[in-house]
Amino acid sequence: MSLRITCPHCGERSLEEYVHGEVFDVPGTIADADSRDIDRAYMHNNTMGEVTEAWFHLYGCRRWVYLRRDTATDEFI
Amino acid sequence: MNEQPEGEISLSWPDLGKTYDVVIIGGGGHGLSTAYHLATRHNITNVAVLEQGYIGGGNSGRNTTIIRANYGIPESVRFYQRSIDLYERLEDETGRQLMHEIKGLLWLAHTEAGVRRERARAAVNQAFGSETEFVTPEDVARICPEVDLDAGNGRFPVMGGSYHVRAATARHDRVVWALAEGAQQRGVEIHQRTEVTGLQTNGDRVVGVETNRGPISAGTVLCAVGGHVTTIASMAGVRLPIRTHPLQAFVTNRYANSFKPIVASTDLLFYASQTARGQMLIGAEIDPQPSYSNRSGHEFLSSCSHRAITLLPFLRDLRILRQWTGVCDMSPDYSPVMGFTGVDGFLVTTGWGTWGFKGIPAGGEQMAELIATGETPDLIEPFSLNRFADDRTKADRGSAGTH
Numbered sequence: 284m285s286l287r288i289t290c291p292h293c294g295e296r297s298l299e300e301y302v303h304g305e306v307f308d309v310p311g312t313i314a315d316a317d318s319r320d321i322d323r324a325y326m327h328n329n330t331m332g333e334v335t336e337a338w339f340h341l342y343g344c345r346r347w348v349y350l351r352r353d354t355a356t357d358e359f360i
Numbered sequence: 361m362n363e364q365p366e367g368e369i370s371l372s373w374p375d376l377g378k379t380y381d382v383v384i385i386g387g388g389g390h391g392l393s394t395a396y397h398l399a400t401r402h403n404i405t406n407v408a409v410l411e412q413g414y415i416g417g418g419n420s421g422r423n424t425t426i427i428r429a430n431y432g433i434p435e436s437v438r439f440y441q442r443s444i445d446l447y448e449r450l451e452d453e454t455g456r457q458l459m460h461e462i463k464g465l466l467w468l469a470h471t472e473a474g475v476r477r478e479r480a481r482a483a484v485n486q487a488f489g490s491e492t493e494f495v496t497p498e499d500v501a502r503i504c505p506e507v508d509l510d511a512g513n514g515r516f517p518v519m520g521g522s523y524h525v526r527a528a529t530a531r532h533d534r535v536v537w538a539l540a541e542g543a544q545q546r547g548v549e550i551h552q553r554t555e556v557t558g559l560q561t562n563g564d565r566v567v568g569v570e571t572n573r574g575p576i577s578a579g580t581v582l583c584a585v586g587g588h589v590t591t592i593a594s595m596a597g598v599r600l601p602i603r604t605h606p607l608q609a610f611v612t613n614r615y616a617n618s619f620k621p622i623v624a625s626t627d628l629l630f631y632a633s634q635t636a637r638g639q640m641l642i643g644a645e646i647d648p649q650p651s652y653s654n655r656s657g658h659e660f661l662s663s664c665s666h667r668a669i670t671l672l673p674f675l676r677d678l679r680i681l682r683q684w685t686g687v688c689d690m691s692p693d694y695s696p697v698m699g700f701t702g703v704d705g706f707l708v709t710t711g712w713g714t715w716g717f718k719g720i721p722a723g724g725e726q727m728a729e730l731i732a733t734g735e736t737p738d739l740i741e742p743f744s745l746n747r748f749a750d751d752r753t754k755a756d757r758g759s760a761g762t763h
Binding site: 286297299302305321324325326329331352354355356357 | 590591600601602603604648649651652653749753
């Protein structure tokens with residue numbers, strides 16, 4: 284079964300209605316501005332476990348919704 | 361074709377040593393190929409390959425086994441053509457029957473833009489040493505009569521395509537076993553069920569690994585992990601441009617006729633080939649959300665079969681036998697990431713996403729040369745990790761066709 288995502292405005296809808304967006308999280312250990320830009324442009328935490336993500340409800344309310352998901356199980360929290 | 365191995369391939373279960381010249385994390389195609397080439401080309405045999413499960417149990421045993429070089433940029437065409445060449449010799453070299461079969465690959469165009477894309481693909485391939493020709497709908501009908509030239513009642517008309525002459529498939533488990541066997545025969549140790557739990561560092565340098573079976577010192581550590589690469593790289597403090605996405609595929613029951621080529625369509629987002637058992641093997645694009653879950657879904661089966669039947673109507677009469685999922689280390693430019701990481705003693709071969717199987721021989725050969733010489737070979741220099749910081753990414757729409 285594919286993912287079902289609960290939009291706070293529209294209710295539970297299928298994954299296909301949404302566009303996935305990443306919430307960027309450049310580590311504080313990266314100090315200089317250029318390195319931070321590069322990290323933000325290309326690098327990913329790629330966390331296995333709980334993450335906060337942005338989903339754009341393209342075929343619904345057309346708003347960004349921020350949700351927590353466990354990437355190991357694909358379950359929303 | 362007989363699928364039973366002709367002669368047992370037996371891997372030993374050696375005790376874990378205290379120190380090795382090279383420790384390779386990940387006993388998949390790329391890790392084992394690197395070990396094999398270190399032993400056969402450079403006589404470096406004090407090597408341990410560490411695999412947390414069993415060899416070939418990850419993406420090396422889950423891919424759709426396609427070998428091709430019809431990429432869209434010169435650097436990729438050269439690299440994957442090298443891999444095609446090595447694959448064609450691998451049966452003779454290892455003495456193992458890998459069920460390698462040259463099939464040809466038809467990549468179809470259904471729009472004017474698609475026709476331009478396939479013409480460009482053929483031109484770039486020819487210019488950089490790979491055999492691909494532009495073909496007309498009549499040629500397509502001759503090469504693969506099963507294709508519906510008026511697909512979807514004219515919604516996806518076949519307007520042409522590119523035909524990649526030396527595209528092939530091989531039995532993926534056998535490739536893994538042959539490389540493991542060849543490496544082991546020359547002294548490489550393969551440690552299955554050995555999980556890396558940490559890296560040992562001395563100053564800024566990685567000098568060994570911690571495992572569930574004890575610590576090991578290493579001259580060089582190569583991370584050849586697939587979807588879980590970030591777990592290992594973060595132990596070294598290395599940031600990677602990788603996101604892990606699931607990729608699904610399925611096979612049908614046996615199609616009674618011979619279906620020779622591999623057929624792909626970017627617009628319909630699927631590709632199909634026939635396995636040695638006669639099953640039709642069909643794959644598509646990654647799932648849109650990053651995830652480590654290898655759960656398979658009905659939505660994928662339903663939408664992918666619908667698209668496949670649109671182009672290949674005979675599939676309608678077959679039944680789906682099984683489906684599976686692997687988790688892929690996707691790079692942002694659809695090219696691999698190979699070589700130095702900025703941390704001494706710690707190398708990666710990653711970003712193999714959905715295109716790793718075809719790169720196994722050349723990827724291993726080149727990484728072995730890099731480890732042996734300490735210099736990045738020209739063939740893989742374009743795929744270095746520092747290309748992102750240097751703003752010279754290798755965006756390749758030729759691999760975005762998914763397989």
